[in-house]
Structures are given as structure tokens and as C-alpha cells.
Amino acid sequence: MDAAQLTAKRCLPCEGGVPAMTKDQVARHLQAVPNWQVDDDQSAIRRTWKLKNFVEAMRLLQRVGELAEAEQHHPDLHLTGYRHVAIVLTTHAIGGLSENDFIVAAKIDALVDDAA
Numbered sequence: 001m002d003a004a005q006l007t008a009k010r011c012l013p014c015e016g017g018v019p020a021m022t023k024d025q026v027a028r029h030l031q032a033v034p035n036w037q038v039d040d041d042q043s044a045i046r047r048t049w050k051l052k053n054f055v056e057a058m059r060l061l062q063r064v065g066e067l068a069e070a071e072q073h074h075p076d077l078h079l080t081g082y083r084h085v086a087i088v089l090t091t092h093a094i095g096g097l098s099e100n101d102f103i104v105a106a107k108i109d110a111l112v113d114d115a116a
């Protein structure tokens, strides 16, 4: 799995009824988004940033929010200490990770790379 394969996809609506990814599936998908860390219980992936200032941090959150709405898959967004952003992806409907989380992670990485 590489990042281009993920960014080419769209999130599929998830209302439960499908199993969360196994540890092996998570490991394979993580190769495409190596800047993300998986929680010990395999239920979420997260990435953190320290931005230059508050405005840049808010800008990142705004862009990620628009992406999430477009994909209809929504990460948890955290802003702490005025310029530290943490984004956590999990599929709430299944209480674990699905491909949607990795699609959004890859698209967030692409946004951030664009802005760099």
C-alpha cells in the first residue's frame, strides 16, 4: 500500500457492521502514512504538529475540517498550547480502524506537504 493508492480513493460511508482492521492490515496501511502513530490497542492513528503560530494552527484545522466534510469521515481535532495540533483518526461506527482512516490520513499528509 502506498500513499498515492490511498489518496486516489474516496471514503465509503461507514455505519458499522464491518470488522475493524486487524493488526496486520493496520501495519500494511501504515507503510503509506509513516508519520502517523498507531495507538497500542490498534483503535486509532494520530499525528501531531507544532505550528509556527496560532493562525497557522487554525489554518491547518480549517483545511482538515473541509477535507473531512468532503470525505464524510471526521477526525478528532485537538488544539492545545495555542499552536500544537493533534489529529486522531478512528472509525467511530466500528470502534476501530477502517480504510477510511488511512484515506483521510494520506489526504491530510498531502495537504500538509502542499503547504510546506
Ligand SMILES: C[C@H](O)[C@H](O)[C@H]1CNC2=NC(N)=NC(=O)C2=N1
Residues within 6 Å of the ligand: 012, 013, 014, 015, 072, 073, 074, 075, 089, 090, 091, 092, 093, 094
Ligand atoms: C454515514 C457516515 O459516513 C457516517 O455517519 C460517518 C460520518 N463520519 C464519521 N467519522 C468517523 N471518524 N467515524 C465514523 O464512524 C463516521 N461516520
